[in-house]
Amino acid sequence: xxxxxxxFVPPRAISGPAQLSSVIPSSxxxxxxxxxxxxxxxxxSRGRSLSSxxxxxxxxxxxxxxxxxxxxxxxxxxxxxxxxxxxxxxGGLANVILHLQxxxxxxxxLLASPAALxxxxxxxxxxxxxxxxxxxxKPLDIVANDIIKAALRKSGNVAALASEExxxxxxxxxxxxxxxxxPLDGSRNIDASIPTGTIFGIYRRLFATGNLPLVEQARxxxxxxxxxxxxxxxxxxxxxxxxxxxVGDGAHAFTLxxxxxxxxxxxxxxxxxxxxxxxxxNDARYHDWPAGLRRYIDDIRQGKxxxxxKYSARYICSLVADLHRTILYGGVAMNPRxxxxxxxxxxxxxxxxxxxxxxxxxxxxxxxxxxxxxLHQRLPLFLGSPDDILELESYGDxxxxxxxxxxx
Ligand SMILES: O=P(O)(O)OC[C@H]1O[C@](O)(COP(=O)(O)O)[C@@H](O)[C@@H]1O
Numbered sequence: 001x002x003x004x005x006x007x008f009v010p011p012r013a014i015s016g017p018a019q020l021s022s023v024i025p026s027s028x029x030x031x032x033x034x035x036x037x038x039x040x041x042x043x044x045s046r047g048r049s050l051s052s053x054x055x056x057x058x059x060x061x062x063x064x065x066x067x068x069x070x071x072x073x074x075x076x077x078x079x080x081x082x083x084x085x086x087x088x089x090x091g092g093l094a095n096v097i098l099h100l101q102x103x104x105x106x107x108x109x110l111l112a113s114p115a116a117l118x119x120x121x122x123x124x125x126x127x128x129x130x131x132x133x134x135x136x137x138k139p140l141d142i143v144a145n146d147i148i149k150a151a152l153r154k155s156g157n158v159a160a161l162a163s164e165e166x167x168x169x170x171x172x173x174x175x176x177x178x179x180x181x182x183p184l185d186g187s188r189n190i191d192a193s194i195p196t197g198t199i200f201g202i203y204r205r206l207f208a209t210g211n212l213p214l215v216e217q218a219r220x221x222x223x224x225x226x227x228x229x230x231x232x233x234x235x236x237x238x239x240x241x242x243x244x245x246x247v248g249d250g251a252h253a254f255t256l257x258x259x260x261x262x263x264x265x266x267x268x269x270x271x272x273x274x275x276x277x278x279x280x281x282n283d284a285r286y287h288d289w290p291a292g293l294r295r296y297i298d299d300i301r302q303g304k305x306x307x308x309x310k311y312s313a314r315y316i317c318s319l320v321a322d323l324h325r326t327i328l329y330g331g332v333a334m335n336p337r338x339x340x341x342x343x344x345x346x347x348x349x350x351x352x353x354x355x356x357x358x359x360x361x362x363x364x365x366x367x368x369x370x371x372x373x374x375l376h377q378r379l380p381l382f383l384g385s386p387d388d389i390l391e392l393e394s395y396g397d398x399x400x401x402x403x404x405x406x407x408x
Contacts, residue, residue, distance in 0.1 A: 087249030186318030197320025201348030278332020
């Protein structure tokens with residue numbers, strides 16, 4: 001495993017079959033982690049087994065605070081994984097993913113730094129919270145957006161992108177792929193150091209848009225059915241930084257190894273439990289819910305649903321974190337009001353959940369079947385274990401139509 005060094009040359013745009021080891025440096029493109037992130041173990045060549053992390057001799061000038069990692073022949077880095085997988089992968093798609101993960105590492109480092117709190121706080125101190133400002137982008141959303149946009153431009157493989165922080169889809173160039181993303185979901189939690197996440201979805205570009213103005217081409221590329229996605233994923237910035245990814249060949253999760261700055265495969269072939277015992281929703285909205293949803297939640301709380309045990313509630317109010325827990329433990333994560341966005345939240349996350357054998361629904365229909373018509377369109381969203389989603393849908397009216405906008 002090689003450490004990231006400070007003088008990376010970003011990989012060139014790549015097309016054709018994925019033969020990554022020959023075209024992409026084994027270190028992550030253009031990530032400039034400070035050298036103190038490099039532990040001696042990260043400098044050990046791959047294949048040499050270490051009996052214990054504590055047998056590593058620390059270099060005299062090392063100031064690493066990260067625990068040394070154990071690197072064995074079984075260690076699978078994201079790059080190794082992308083080299084091995086088939087699914088929808090070709091070299092171009094792999095290159096886009098490598099640039100996205102590099103951007104996520106930068107965002108993770110930024111969020112974990114004192115500078116992040118200062119930026120957010122200074123903004124919030126000058127802002128009296130109102131229902132209108134509640135959804136206003138915070139500076140870190142913008143910074144994260146810029147980091148991802150720069151990474152995608154550098155990849156050379158992207159034709160168009162769409163982001164929560166852009167008014168409309170953006171034309172980039174002649175790449176083969178289209179990327180939709182929410183750069184920093186849950187950012188209202190940042191001052192309290194609560195988990196946040198980046199969500200992304202990747203489409204192949206369309207080819208029948210040639211004569212249209214570029215703005216219109218970008219729009220057509222980005223407003224699609226979720227079933228056309230070829231890959232999607234999220235980064236979760238929490239006690240660990242995780243990257244959960246699907247290239248149409250199952251869902252897999254990687255954990256950022258802080259000692260060397262690489263994502264390491266830790267959860268291969270994630271499968272959401274067929275049924276869970278946890279529901280995740282902001283139930284302060286209970287009295288704005290329709291009767292069907294109230295009945296459903298009342299039933300599962302009391303063990304009167306199809307599963308004869310009482311459910312527990314967990315709600316972080318950070319979509320990626322709530323979903324990550326749901327994929328691992330099962331159950332249902334939901335936001336029944338029209339709040340979450342189809343293009344860069346519901347579509348990518350539903351793709352990933354289906355790849356993990358779960359379901360994504362708006363309460364009535366499969367999310368991936370929905371055709372996007374507007375970049376920022378919102379909808380009710382229910383993601384989770386297949387048996388839980390089917391049971392929830394059987395209650396009929398589960399979409400919250402009363403959506404006054406809430407202060408907090
Ligand atoms: O206020 P609610 O209905 O609980 O919504 C919370 C949801 O909103 C989000 O914070 C996203 O909201 P924004 O798009 O306004 O950032 C999710 O992370 C979270 O799941």
